[in-house]
Amino acid sequence: MKHHHISFKEYTMDNLTLPSHIADLIPPDNMAHVVHEMVERIPMETFLPYYKGGGTSSYHPKMMTKIILYAYTQKMYHGREIARQLEVHLPLMWLSGFQKPDFRSINRFRSERMKGLIDDLFREMITLLVADGYVNMEDYFVDGTKIEANANRYTFVWRKSAEKYQEKLQANVDQLIAQIDAIVEEENAEEIDASPAFTSKEIRKKTEEWEKRLEAEPDNQPLKKAVKKMKEDYLPRSEKYEHQLQVCGDRNSYSKTDADATFMRLKENHMRNGQLKPAYNVQVGSSDQFVLGYSLHQRPGDTRCLLPHLETVREKYGVVPKRVTADAVYGSEENYVKLEEKNISAFIKYNTYEKENTRKVKKNPHHPQNWTYKKEEDVWICANGKKLVRIGTSKQTTESGYTSVIQHYQCHECEGCPFRSVCTTSKYGRTTQWNPVYHEQKQKARERLESEEGQARYRQRQTDIESVFGQIKQNRGFRRFVLRGLQKISIEWGLICVAHNLLKKAAKDKQRSLAA
Known part of the structure; x- marks a missing residue:
């Protein structure tokens, strides 16, 4: 039996040195290069307004922006994870210039510095993509998706319940006041009309009034009991319900963990049986699978989000599309009429189409x-x-x-x-x-949709905006926010969208180079 000569490649760990350009170690089509180039093209003036100056020196905003955006393209959404990867992940280390901001610095940058910066950043990126000919602004495909809030799924406040409890409490307060005031004034309780509903302020006033009385008649047991009941039970409860209803505003519910989140039906799991979870409704507009604009809403229905969404993207990102294509959910009379006023062609079906x-x-x-x-x-x-x-x-x-x-x-x-x-x-x-009016608008919508242009647009809608959501939720696993509160999740979604656009640009570049 003959032995073959076995050969191994030379391997030693002594005197290892890195090449003078770390960048050479990173494959040319790696996302780090795209992130680096795009962020470098954004003028420093964009970042400066968000720094006060004075105090200790801060990490460079471009460096922080790069590592966060790059992390988001690589499915790293948590500050701690980004900080951990800065120790081992070469492209990330290269982008950070081998600096190692800890997770607190990363989180602080993301949730505080990015407050106003994210809108500017998003707008600058869109401007660059338009300038480079990746996106046209004329077509705009809109859709909504619900993203779960970072909140406990089981601790919620329902407005209806709060109102019901408040009513019961009111009745008890009325009864107690009638009873005590009737005893004091030695009249029959029957004669006292049911008073208007008491607010917590009025309950407090009544309690103080009774406490004064108690000083005059310290042996009055019923009065003593009533004061105790008011102070320890009715007053705190009244304040609680008032607070809950105030937080609800015009919503039906909110989560105790993230009061900005509203309970919405999410058709998430494989059984397709939607569950109520605290969530935000995210409206996104895309063109050629690039995200052109986004807005966040606290109401589950999409219909009434369209006009506020278009207003937001016009104000924040300067996006004024010529044609809007969307699902039948958006086909309301108001939407048709207002789009027509803005000279936007609506390629939107209506519910009975x-x-x-x-x-x-x-x-x-x-x-x-x-x-x-x-x-x-x-x-x-x-x-x-x-x-x-x-x-x-x-x-x-x-x-x-x-x-x-x-x-x-x-x-x-x-x-x-x-x-x-x-x-x-x-x-x-x-x-x-x-x-x-609606009839006439529906006729016009039908004509637009049945034209060749309309049919092509509507077909493109599915591949366009639907696939944006698919990539963000399925491929990159972003289904739940990491941060809490409307302001912070707006930043987070902005980062997701910028990261998405950079990935899309990289994919398009690859296609172009293959075609060439």
């Missing part, structure tokens, strides 16, 4: 869609040729102050109509409602 196209609706003679409207008489003509006359008008106003007008029509000739049973179950006759 698909349904109106179905054979069932098109073939159903009793669907108002298939009736005739006679403008001069202001009547609808039903399948049997009878008139539905206008019986009234109602108005609806959204919380942002937009009013829509709905007209109501009713048929008074349903008696004995052969189609009655298939047409209506009402014993008063068939009714229908119509909103002329």
